Amino acid sequence: MAELMATLGLFGDALVSGLIAAIMVIVNLFPASISDAFQYAFMQRALLTSVLVGAICGILSCYVVLKRWSLLGDAISHAVLPGVAIAYLLGWPFFIGAFITGALTSVGIGAIERHTRIKSDAAMGLMFTGAFALGIVIISKIASSTHLMHILFGNVLGVQQSALLLTLVASVIALLVVWLAYRPLLLYAFDPQQAQALGFNTSVIHYGLILLLTLTIVASLETVGIILVVAMLITPGATAHLLTDRFKTMMLISVGVGVSSAVIGLWLSVVLDVASGGTIVLVATSCFFIALLFSPKHGVVMRQWRRWRMG
Amino acid sequence: MATTFGDTLVAIDVKNLYAAYQRQPVLENINLQFPAGKWTAIVGPNGAGKSTLFHVLTGSMKALRGSVQAFGEPITTHRKAGHIAYMAQREAIEWDFPVSVWETVMGGRYGHMRNDPLWRRLLPARWYHPRHGEAVHRALEAVDMLALAKRPIGALSGGQKKRVLLARTLAQQANILLLDEPLAGVDPPSERLILDVLAREREAGRTVIMVTHDMPGARRHVDHVVLINRFIRGVGAPDEMLSDAKLAELAVSSTEQSVYDMAADKASSFTVAQG
Numbered sequence: 001m002a003e004l005m006a007t008l009g010l011f012g013d014a015l016v017s018g019l020i021a022a023i024m025v026i027v028n029l030f031p032a033s034i035s036d037a038f039q040y041a042f043m044q045r046a047l048l049t050s051v052l053v054g055a056i057c058g059i060l061s062c063y064v065v066l067k068r069w070s071l072l073g074d075a076i077s078h079a080v081l082p083g084v085a086i087a088y089l090l091g092w093p094f095f096i097g098a099f100i101t102g103a104l105t106s107v108g109i110g111a112i113e114r115h116t117r118i119k120s121d122a123a124m125g126l127m128f129t130g131a132f133a134l135g136i137v138i139i140s141k142i143a144s145s146t147h148l149m150h151i152l153f154g155n156v157l158g159v160q161q162s163a164l165l166l167t168l169v170a171s172v173i174a175l176l177v178v179w180l181a182y183r184p185l186l187l188y189a190f191d192p193q194q195a196q197a198l199g200f201n202t203s204v205i206h207y208g209l210i211l212l213l214t215l216t217i218v219a220s221l222e223t224v225g226i227i228l229v230v231a232m233l234i235t236p237g238a239t240a241h242l243l244t245d246r247f248k249t250m251m252l253i254s255v256g257v258g259v260s261s262a263v264i265g266l267w268l269s270v271v272l273d274v275a276s277g278g279t280i281v282l283v284a285t286s287c288f289f290i291a292l293l294f295s296p297k298h299g300v301v302m303r304q305w306r307r308w309r310m311g
Numbered sequence: 312m313a314t315t316f317g318d319t320l321v322a323i324d325v326k327n328l329y330a331a332y333q334r335q336p337v338l339e340n341i342n343l344q345f346p347a348g349k350w351t352a353i354v355g356p357n358g359a360g361k362s363t364l365f366h367v368l369t370g371s372m373k374a375l376r377g378s379v380q381a382f383g384e385p386i387t388t389h390r391k392a393g394h395i396a397y398m399a400q401r402e403a404i405e406w407d408f409p410v411s412v413w414e415t416v417m418g419g420r421y422g423h424m425r426n427d428p429l430w431r432r433l434l435p436a437r438w439y440h441p442r443h444g445e446a447v448h449r450a451l452e453a454v455d456m457l458a459l460a461k462r463p464i465g466a467l468s469g470g471q472k473k474r475v476l477l478a479r480t481l482a483q484q485a486n487i488l489l490l491d492e493p494l495a496g497v498d499p500p501s502e503r504l505i506l507d508v509l510a511r512e513r514e515a516g517r518t519v520i521m522v523t524h525d526m527p528g529a530r531r532h533v534d535h536v537v538l539i540n541r542f543i544r545g546v547g548a549p550d551e552m553l554s555d556a557k558l559a560e561l562a563v564s565s566t567e568q569s570v571y572d573m574a575a576d577k578a579s580s581f582t583v584a585q586g
Binding site: 066179180183184186187189190191192193194195196197198199200202241244245246247249250 | 366369370371387390391392393395396397399403404405408409410411414415418421422424432433463465466479483489
């Protein structure tokens with residue numbers, strides 16, 4: 001078992017080095033004023049992590065936006081905190097703890113919604129703030145406040161090899177699941193009742209999607225942190241939704257927005273010496289507003305232009 | 312062993328069914344048999360539990376009590392085999408969703424695709440097995456929407472949306488069709504087209520069950536009528552069940568309910584169809 005883990009570790013390291021080398025080939029095509037920043041090992045790790053996080057957040061955000069799960073994504077991301085703290089205490093991988101508290105919270109929200117007169121927004125609000133508070137209390141007991149800051153707002157420049165590997169594994173799993181379950185996921189997002197009538201097990205799809213969301217959030221923990229990951233789970237999908245009426249195109253655009261805002265945001269944050277997580281999100285938000293103004297079909301400018309020409 | 316209905320087979324057999332939303336009873340003591348290969352209309356005032364009955368049949372809602380069988384087996388077996396197609400009301404669909412008409416109709420094939428080998432399912436459906444593409448093509452042809460196959464569903468008119476939903480049910484090539492108000496809010500040409508398509512489905516031996524408020528259409532086409540308002544209020548031939556007297560009786564049947572439900576029913580209106 002130990003041997004297997006060691007072999008897997010070696011394989012992972014080799015894979016990471018390979019991916020970094022591939023990315024650096026592209027980076028070095030840029031003028032030295034840009035590529036210079038990426039010559040340090042920590043910057044290269046940060047770059048690869050950002051690319052991966054941008055990509056899986058981009059994919060998942062299509063489902064989040066179309067399924068109107070923005071608030072649920074927010075809830076799960078906050079609810080992950082106590083899980084991370086407990087996992088840290090017990091020496092478990094972050095993902096396991098995060099998934100347990102994330103899933104428990106989403107089940108709790110569903111139960112309150114179904115069995116009481118409390119509506120879903122209140123159910124989400126009270127469950128995730130409760131879980132978040134628990135996380136803060138536990139962390140204040142066991143770790144320094146810088147540590148808490150890193151979990152909340154990300155610390156992409158300080159990403160360790162192990163965290164990078166986790167992000168890589170999470171990205172590969174998320175990608176595989178979305179590819180293998182493309183049709184059930186699409187049908188469930190579009191028309192759950194139809195999925196049910198066709199004999200699909202919709203609760204498996206539902207909790208599968210929540211699991212994917214949790215996986216993505218944990219993978220993004222080090223990069224943008226659990227507060228700002230919500231932006232990465234909404235903004236790329238929302239931007240893409242303004243630009244196309246095709247689901248596959250929406251996914252491609254969303255991944256494009258996610259990856260480019262992660263990379264540009266990372267670079268800007270280093271050049272300007274500001275917080276990376278926040279910069280990444282701001283770049284994504286700018287993409288959204290550009291799309292809002294200039295989208296050929298649903299953009300404000302083109303709509304005004306059409307109105308002006310008609311009238 | 313499948314039960315029979317007179318001398319025809321029973322497609323769906325509902326026994327002793329109770330269903331409720333938030334502890335409010337919606338359906339009580341429902342015992343119903345839908346004859347196979349026939350066209351049945353379900354008629355009742357708004358809020359009578361017609362859609363709820365469909366939600367139970369499609370599995371998106373759990374009944375409090377009772378059983379539902381299709382051709383003598385649990386209905387879940389038939390759902391998994393793709394034998395039961397469902398057409399939702401127009402309001403149940405997110406029309407903003409970024410899919411084309413073709414992709415939406417292809418959704419009706421997703422149940423059957425589970426029987427295809429895994430490696431094939433990873434490719435676009437049209438390439439790996441022409442029968443899926445053919446079924447979609449034929450369904451779109453039947454509802455006269457082939458020309459708009461590539462259009463995003465958000466850019467369709469009301470009647471076109473209904474026709475796309477109908478095409479999705481047709482593409483499934485199921486032997487039981489459940490249609491929730493297929494004729495609501497459509498223009499007269501679309502209505503004629505939808506009724507013709509359903510008549511052809513019945514001729515092909517399929518069981519067609521639809522909720523409708525369109526009395527003239529029902530009188531002309533269906534073989535069998537179920538009147539429902541929380542309880543079953545009548546089952547029989549169209550000329551008997553859709554007589555003005557019977558419909559008037561159905562419209563006031565809510566007065567038999569307890570005072571508790573009256574408020575909810577006041578909001579709903581049910582007009583006896585004119586002519």
